[in-house]
Amino acid sequence: MTPFDTAVSRDACAARDTSDPLAALRDRFVLPQGMIYLDGNSLGPLPRAAVDMFSYTIEQEWGQNLIKSWNTAGWFDMPLRLGDRIGALIGAAPGQTVVCDTTSINLYKAVCAASGLRSDRDVIVAEAASFPTDLYIIEGAMKSTGRPMKRRLIGADGPLDALLDDRVAVVVLSHVDYRTGALMDVAAITEQVHKAGALVVWDLCHSAGVIEFAFDADAIDFAVGCTYKYLNGGPGSPAFISVASRHQAAASHPLSGWWGHAAPFDFDRDFRPDAGIKRFLCGTQPIISLRGVDAALDALEGVTVAALRHKSLALTALFINRVSTLLPDLEIVTPRDPTLRGSQVAIAFEHGYAVVQAMIERGVIGDFRAPDIMRFGFAPLYLRFQDIWDAAEILAACVRAEVWRDPRYSRRSAVT
């Protein structure tokens, strides 16, 4: 059985849903009636059990127990406890991950710390096609190192091989390209970076919770990622940062707030960082939003990332197959090779903006990335094979109807 064998009919897709071992997970999420949600790579849906967890945190823990909840409800420990839960999804043993702040800020900590661990080197390598905030944050981090640093961009300045030398301190890479959906070979690239004597920071925003990652097995140095895409933690829920145990004692960053102190309630005058991963905490975290991460991780209980990845590949394969069949002229940017594909399918099309708007109006939620990318995310937790069939049909109907001639779908600024 290949992932493509269900593509013969909608009935075959429905049958595959019936036998899908992950099918029951869909009930763990609130999904609006009649909507096919292919934007879980931007904002995951609300886990059903989150509603009661939020209420309890708001009305009981905050409302009734107030300040005591810092201890009794475990608020103090949430960044570490949730960090270990995310660590389990990305192959990181406990004590190496915390949930806090934003991806941008965690990337800043990671790049500063990694640069400090390679203080005899002065180059940071990043991807020209990186999600822009990664490049912006690297700019800021370079200025904070206290020494002149240079940036080399994979793509603009050459391939990674050509950019690696003994001046490179850090390489920052995305596990999955946010536009094309291409997946990197983490093990091979990390080994290559390490052979050059540099450290690696992996951005897992578009893979955490849906694609396997082997933080410990691949000897990753640092990883960061968000919790509101495939992890479904809620809008803007706090991000995570993972730092390998072997680096922690020497890894320092300038966001030295009291939550990173070895003894925050001793109220010492000088900063003395915690010996472990807590040194990557800074200030007080938004507890209610953190509780969304808690609920979202509960919704992943009992399922392995390997099983999610298996279904994700089947979903994207089905979509690629259907779109190729229905619209053979469209350019599918995402690699067809499953070892090179993330959990999304990107299609380049000059009228992509209008098509995405028209599809949204017809209940299929995808998004658009300038200049011409239609982007569809495939979350195996709650999508059915029949949804994929229908989404491809609706895409084809919109393209065949030339919806871009309709002024209702004219360009406006894109959504995150």
Next chain:
Amino acid sequence: MTPFDTAVSRDACAARDTSDPLAALRDRFVLPQGMIYLDGNSLGPLPRAAVDMFSYTIEQEWGQNLIKSWNTAGWFDMPLRLGDRIGALIGAAPGQTVVCDTTSINLYKAVCAASGLRSDRDVIVAEAASFPTDLYIIEGAMKSTGRPMKRRLIGADGPLDALLDDRVAVVVLSHVDYRTGALMDVAAITEQVHKAGALVVWDLCHSAGVIEFAFDADAIDFAVGCTYKYLNGGPGSPAFISVASRHQAAASHPLSGWWGHAAPFDFDRDFRPDAGIKRFLCGTQPIISLRGVDAALDALEGVTVAALRHKSLALTALFINRVSTLLPDLEIVTPRDPTLRGSQVAIAFEHGYAVVQAMIERGVIGDFRAPDIMRFGFAPLYLRFQDIWDAAEILAACVRAEVWRDPRYSRRSAVT
């Protein structure tokens, strides 16, 4: 009528509650039965209307509308919109305040930016008695400036007058001392700092929402503060940062994430900061926790900070008066002069830890700060004069009963 004239009896306090023009505000908050909550300077209580606002944001905006809510529910604009609302409480005209990240991280941005605006100077002045994270963050910010910086500490190294010279770039001060409750003379100190050619960063954590602050009128350069104390935004709700319009175009900091970009959805490769206050944003904010700030600001509608300050002073005066009468040997650390007093009363007592624990067991929630400070916060939004009378009685009963001899109240680590 002086603030002390109600102190003759509990009945007089109850009568004063009846005539209190702010008395009705108490109904806007959830207050546990039988609890006198004097810890609103650590975590404010749940605004009653917040419950429905959170539910709507979680179940409708996130649950049903999903990604569209970034535009339709105004999620994108929340940091600025809430910033302007907080600006109105601290005397800052619109366009100078954003709500985002944590106080620690916002202080980092402020100190980095202020140092950059005084790049010919190399000294940062702070208070030795500052809340420690302020000192820790200054340490980190000094390392990020790209030039050697020195720290001078008010108290440890001398009084402010003696520390100000033409090497001082920035002075970081707290409006209210988190331990003693002493209030600074913002206008006079800011003028003094400006005369020395330096910039000032005010930490408003213990004053925002309860004590008047004149950001524009006093020509403040930068201010930061939290929203979960007297502003009641919920546990760890995002903090704020205010930057004077005159500084914004030249003020830069290294946390250059995409939310601070002039055109975040153009996905440029290089960072080009927004021309205004948005350059102090960095990454995606925790929307649900931000909604708590929204609800909390609603609970302040129709009341002036001046009226809150007036009642706050009356409450603290009553407490000081009652404690002095009942327990004349206790050392009240907080200034009796209302122009020098914040919204809390701190009492130094060697058995303070046990007394605070015993009071908590009797329904009066205060907190303890090592080595010997019992700290009671007085929030005029929801406290009654009769509560203050009762709290003083319970304090006196605990001291007279020598509760510290009871092993139940033995020392453990303090709560934030």
